[in-house]
Amino acid sequence: MARNSRSNDWGFPRWRAYGAAREAQRVRMCDRFGCDKPGDCPAPKSPNSPERWYFCAEHAGEYNRNWDYFQGLDQEEREQRERDERRDAGGYQGSAYHSWGGPGDGSRSRDELHALKALDLEDDADFEAVKKSWRMLAKENHPDVKPGDTQAAARFQTIQAAYEVLRAAEERRTWKPRGAVD
Numbered sequence: 001m002a003r004n005s006r007s008n009d010w011g012f013p014r015w016r017a018y019g020a021a022r023e024a025q026r027v028r029m030c031d032r033f034g035c036d037k038p039g040d041c042p043a044p045k046s047p048n049s050p051e052r053w054y055f056c057a058e059h060a061g062e063y064n065r066n067w068d069y070f071q072g073l074d075q076e077e078r079e080q081r082e083r084d085e086r087r088d089a090g091g092y093q094g095s096a097y098h099s100w101g102g103p104g105d106g107s108r109s110r111d112e113l114h115a116l117k118a119l120d121l122e123d124d125a126d127f128e129a130v131k132k133s134w135r136m137l138a139k140e141n142h143p144d145v146k147p148g149d150t151q152a153a154a155r156f157q158t159i160q161a162a163y164e165v166l167r168a169a170e171e172r173r174t175w176k177p178r179g180a181v182d
Helices: 057-065 075-094 110-118 127-141 150-174
Strands: 041-044 052-055
Touching: 041 057, 052 057, 110 150, 127 150
Parallel strands: none
Antiparallel strands: 041 052
């Protein structure tokens, strides 16, 4: 009696891929009307609903760009949900920068350390010292004070860029989410 099944492994079953089978695989198509690509990206039909749309990657991106998280909620429910989400996610924002760390322990980026060096400051200088040094060096090297001096103009630009880096870092450190309590 002849075998009615064939295999492509030539007697070596390890050559076959795991989970490989010869039967047809079921493919779900994209739920977007007119799309003939496989729909392998699930997307919720509405908030708090277990029902899902299945889109291709292109239509999933389009759907996510236009997603309204508060769809079907009245204004009071929207505000309550937003407050709850901000409260629950506040810990992630708070951990973005560990404000208890001091300089030298990795709390300053490489750009900040270069900016401090450009302002002739130590690594542990606070922002008041940064402002003081920036004002003094900017007055000394300003192009209006030293007209025609290209080195002073370049130094002035370096000082300005360093101050902007440190100012942005200070704003990140001192920023608190709306409604946060000290």
